[in-house]
Every structure is written in structure tokens, then in C-alpha cells.
Ligand SMILES: Nc1ncnc2c1ncn2[C@@H]1O[C@H](COP(=O)(O)OP(=O)(O)OP(=O)(O)O)[C@@H](O)[C@H]1O
């Protein structure tokens with residue numbers, strides 16, 4: 001039977017060619033993500049996590065295979081449609097916050113609304129409300145350098161919500177944060193999930209799993225089971241050289 005999942009990924013491949021070298025960053029990913037789920041993607045460095053998230057966010061084109069979101073095939077969209085998809089459907093949060101340093105928190109949140117045909121007064125009201133929602137109403141006029149890492153990431157979360165997207169994609173959102181700021185970002189993402197949004201987070205932080213409804217494991221560009229993932233992680237631990245081989 002045809003899957004009815006919100007996001008359907010089928011045999012997704014992405015190959016990067018760098019001179020003579022070919023890297024199969026995604027080597028045939030099959031994955032269903034249900035509407036309203038909170039999916040955590042785990043995997044070692046280079047396993048294809050960011051590549052997969054960029055594909056989902058319509059930030060890059062695949063080599064072959066398909067991604068359907070609510071029945072719409074991303075690879076069949078032209079640049080214009082893909083732009084509309086990114087604006088309406090996706091809120092993206094990055095590890096390095098990606099705020100514009102010359103703008104205040106408020107201006108950073110207002111910025112993406114300029115391209116969405118929202119009137120000036122409404123933009124301002126919405127941005128203030130979102131900054132309140134992430135607990136930063138009293139930092140609206142601060143620039144990124146005048147905010148802590150956790151606060152900058154909160155601004156980035158507020159910014160991801162301006163167009164009220166049904167889907168939130170976050171690439172290592174707690175990777176640059178201390179333990180407690182990281183936890184507060186996880187709780188914010190969890191709130192967005194409880195509001196009914198579909199949340200997909202790439203994370204190395206094992207605490208993220210406690211908020212997740214699903215955990216996906218990636219190895220060498222493929223989705224694997226938890227058991228395969230665990231076995232591979234044990235394998236990665238370098239073994240002690242046998243005594244007789246030591247010089
Ligand atoms: N733009 C690119 N050009 C060439 N190779 C790339 C590009 N982006 C990613 N790769 C390669 O694809 C593979 C997967 O990269 P990706 O960034 O998706 O890994 P990741 O799982 O997000 O790793 P990390 O945990 O370090 O962020 C890597 O081997 C990487 O070197």
C-alpha cells in the first residue's frame with residue numbers, strides 16, 4: 001500500500017564529485033516521517049545527516065530518488081516553487097545560529113518576513129510575540145554579540161517560526177551551547193512539537209532522544225537499525241595494540 005506519511009523519502013541519493021573523488025553522502029535513504037512527530041537523526045561525522053536535512057529543507061537538489069512532502073515531490077519543483085516550499089513549509093535552525101550581526105534580535109526575526117508579503121506593522125507585532133515566546137522579550141534590541149549563545153539560538157528559533165511553518169528542521173542546534181542552554185533549546189523544540197509541528201533534529205546529544213518520538217540512525221549515507229548502529233559504534237573504539245606488536 002502507498003504510504004501516507006507526511007514526508008516520504010525513497011532511495012534518496014546524493015553524490016558529491018570533487019575532482020576525481022566521488023562521495024556518496026546519501027546512498028539510498030528510505031524513510032517515512034509522520035506528521036507531528038519529533039524525529040532525531042543520529043550518526044557519526046560524515047554519515048550524511050546535514051546532507052539529508054538540507055534535502056528535506058529544499059536547500060539542495062538530490063542526485064536521484066525522491067522526497068515527497070504532503071504528496072508534493074521536491075525534485076519536480078522549479079527554483080520558484082522550491083523557494084515557496086522553503087518559505088511556507090520549513091523553519092531551519094543551524095548549529096552556528098546564522099544571525100545577521102549588524103541587526104538586533106528583533107530585526108533578525110523580522111528579516112525573513114520581508115519576502116513573505118507581510119505588512120510592516122504585522123511583521124513587528126509577530127516578531128515581538130515570537131521573541132516573547134522564546135523568553136527574550138527583554139533582549140529585542142540587543143545585537144547577536146550582546147547575547148549569549150543560548151540566547152542567540154533562541155532568536156534563531158523565533159526566526160524559524162515567522163512564517164508559521166508546519167515543519168522545523170534543526171542541524172545540531174545545541175552543538176555550540178553549554179549543557180543548560182542546550183537543554184532549554186531542546187525544551188523549546190519539544191514545545192513546537194507539542195504545538196503539532198513536525199520536528200526533525202540532527203543531534204549528537206543523547207538527551208535529545210528523551211523528547212523524540214522517533215530516532216533514526218545514519219551510517220555511511222544509509223538508515224540502519226539501532227542494533228547495527230550500536231555494533232558499528234563499538235567497532236569504532238580503537239583496540240589496544242597486542243603487546244607483541246609494540247616496539
Ligand atoms: N558540498 C559538499 N561537497 C563535497 N562533499 C560534501 C559536501 N557536503 C558534504 N560532503 C561530504 O558528504 C559526506 C556527508 O557530509 P554531511 O555534512 O552530510 O555529514 P554529517 O553527518 O552532517 O557530519 P557532521 O556530524 O560532521 O556534521 C561527507 O563525507 C562530506 O565530506
Ligand SMILES: [Mg+2]
Nearest residue numbers: 049050051171
Ligand atoms: Mg553535519
